[in-house]
Amino acid sequence: xxxxxxxxxxxxxxxPPKQDLTGASGTSLxxxxxxxxxxxxxxxxxxxxxxxxxxxxxxxxxVTLTGSVVATDxxxxxxxxxxxxxxxxxxxxxxxxxIANGAVTAAKLASGITKNATIETLSTTVLTGAASGQSIxxxxxxxxxxxxxxxxxxxxxxxTNATLSVTDEQNASVATTQVYTEGVAHKLVYxxxxxxxxxxxxxxxLGLADIVxxxxxxxxGSGDVTSVTGGWTQTxxxxxxxxxxxxxxxxxxxxxxxxxxxxQTIGYSLRTTNAITIPAGYNRVEIKFRSVTGTPSFKISxxxxxxxxxSMNNNYTAGLSQNFGGSANSTQSITIDSSIADGxxxxxxxxxxxxxYANVDFEVTSIRIHSV
Numbered sequence: 548x549x550x551x552x553x554x555x556x557x558x559x560x561x562x563p564p565k566q567d568l569t570g571a572s573g574t575s576l577x578x579x580x581x582x583x584x585x586x587x588x589x590x591x592x593x594x595x596x597x598x599x600x601x602x603x604x605x606x607x608x609x610v611t612l613t614g615s616v617v618a619t620d621x622x623x624x625x626x627x628x629x630x631x632x633x634x635x636x637x638x639x640x641x642x643x644x645x646i647a648n649g650a651v652t653a654a655k656l657a658s659g660i661t662k663n664a665t666i667e668t669l670s671t672t673v674l675t676g677a678a679s680g681q682s683i684x685x686x687x688x689x690x691x692x693x694x695x696x697x698x699x700x701x702x703x704x705x706x707t708n709a710t711l712s713v714t715d716e717q718n719a720s721v722a723t724t725q726v727y728t729e730g731v732a733h734k735l736v737y738x739x740x741x742x743x744x745x746x747x748x749x750x751x752x753l754g755l756a757d758i759v760x761x762x763x764x765x766x767x768g769s770g771d772v773t774s775v776t777g778g779w780t781q782t783x784x785x786x787x788x789x790x791x792x793x794x795x796x797x798x799x800x801x802x803x804x805x806x807x808x809x810x811q812t813i814g815y816s817l818r819t820t821n822a823i824t825i826p827a828g829y830n831r832v833e834i835k836f837r838s839v840t841g842t843p844s845f846k847i848s849x850x851x852x853x854x855x856x857x858s859m860n861n862n863y864t865a866g867l868s869q870n871f872g873g874s875a876n877s878t879q880s881i882t883i884d885s886s887i888a889d890g891x892x893x894x895x896x897x898x899x900x901x902x903x904y905a906n907v908d909f910e911v912t913s914i915r916i917h918s919v
Contacts, residue, residue, distance in 0.1 A: 568622040576603075576610035576622070580629050589625040592616060662689030662716075664737050666747045673730075673752040674723060678828075682712075682722035683751065690719040693740045698723075698733040698753060706736070723753065729917060730756025755828050758916040760819065760895060763798055765912050770796035776895075777821035780851075783814065790899070790907075792817045799911040801843055801899035814900035818851065822892030829888045829916050831880050832895075838875045841907035844900075845869045845881065847893045871909065883916070 568576050582588055585599035590610070597603055603612050616622060670684040692713040697706045710722040721735065732750045739745075760776050762768025771779060771794050779799070781792045790803035792815040803813050834845065846869075869881050887893065895914070899907040 564625065566624050566626070568624065569620070570618050571620075571622055572616055572618045574612045574615050576612065576616075578605075578608040578610060578624065580626065581607040582626070582629060587626070587628040589627060591621075591623050591625070593621050662691070663739060663743045664689045664691065664694065664745050666735070666737060666745060669735070669747060669749050669751065672749050674727070674754075678726050679724055680722050682720045685719045685721065686717060687719075689716050691739055695738050696721050697736045697738075698751065699736050699746075701732045701734060701750065709735075711737075727754030729754045755826075755918040758823065758825070758829065760823065760914040760916070761794075761799060761911065762915075763912040764796045768796075768913075770794060775821070775823065776819040778819075779817045780820050782816045782818065790815045790905075792897075792899075797912075798837070799897065799914075801897055801907060801909045803841070803899055803901065803905040803907040812900060813905045814898065816896055816898040816900075818848075818894050818896035822849075822894050823916075824890060824892045825883060825888045825916060826890060827885070827888055829918050830883050830885075831917050831919055832883060833878060833880050833913070833915050833917060834871075834911060835878045835913040836871065836875075836909065836911050838908055838910045839871055839877075841899065841901060841905065841909070843871050843907055843909040844898050845871065846896045846898060847887070848896065849891065849893055851894055 566579055578588070582605050585603060585605045587605065588599075588610075590597040590599075590603055601613070603610055605611075610624075664687060666685050666687040668686040670686075674681045674683065690711075690713045692711070694711060694713075696709045696711045698709055699706050708724045710724055711719060712722070713719045730752050731754055733753050734746050735749075735751055737745045737747075758775060759768075759772050761771060763770060779794045783790070783792060790813060791800065792802075793800050794817065799817060801815050801817065803815060832845075869879070871879060897909070897911065899905070899909060901907060
């Protein structure tokens with residue numbers, strides 16, 4: 548009668564009753580038949596049965612002893628079971644459930660296959676300074692040297708180029724190809740040669756974020772940015788004159804509108820209560836003002852400015868001093884020397900100072916430190 552059903556794909560060998568291993572020495576023995584595990588044999592040394600997995604282990608036909616034997620020992624094994632014969636699985640019979648996750652490595656894939664990258668780690672999410680050539684490192688899987696990388700600005704989805712350098716399939720780096728002038732959030736966009744794109748979830752900030760010292764409600768702000776400045780401190784030498792140095796949500800104002808005592812100088816100023824640290828890479832102070840009469844000035848100092856008559860105009864250290872002029876509703880950009888943008892803390896100050904009949908009206912609506 549013919550066999551009904553699938554043909555059996557596995558076979559078994561007949562079991563030999565015993566194998567003598569007399570004359571073996573050391574910690575290794577060789578079986579004449581492969582076994583699946585240590586329990587598949589009973590091992591006897593000088594007629595003393597050894598404990599499986601404790602006294603010995605097996606790997607196919609190899610037996611490894613935890614102790615040593617000599618050639619005069621009487622050694623034999625009794626086979627309890629033998630390993631199955633090797634068979635070839637039918638074509639198309641192995642499903643994904645039979646393959647462990649992560650078991651298939653890149654080395655097992657045919658050459659020429661383009662794999663989809665998975666970026667697991669960005670070594671930094673901020674490129675401080677964002678000068679051309681600054682880079683971040685990537686770790687993940689299947690980086691391809693022929694892939695392309697761009698930075699996509701989140702606010703408007705505009706793309707800028709980047710340079711990809713691949714160390715191996717698990718390590719790569721991306722470098723900027725232009726200078727970014729302000730701190731703006733971007734996404735990294737990695738595209739394989741086959742057109743498949745991968746975008747990591749982490750944002751990358753390109754460029755130096757503005758340090759805002761003041762932002763009026765004209766620009767959606769609320770005046771003094773106290774988290775940075777700690778507020779503004781007024782100093783004055785009014786010599787019986789009328790004037791004001793004030794900060795509101797609408798503007799910083801220095802105003803002198805009356806005469807002082809004979810031959811006296813009038814002075815009003817505001818300075819940041821906190822010293823402001825300017826990190827390396829920042830090179831501009833931008834000041835927006837909407838009305839100006841007279842010639843007020845802007846200064847920075849490494850020490851707080853006093854309020855005596857002489858110090859109103861002169862008590863500032865080497866660094867930066869700028870007189871304002873021009874029409875109303877103007878923006879003045881003042882260059883910061885690298886010796887100032889070095890992590891040193893500075894006090895920022897506006898000053899209106901003049902003679903007995905001074906007439907000054909100066910209103911500031913925005914102050915920010917930035918990079919260009």
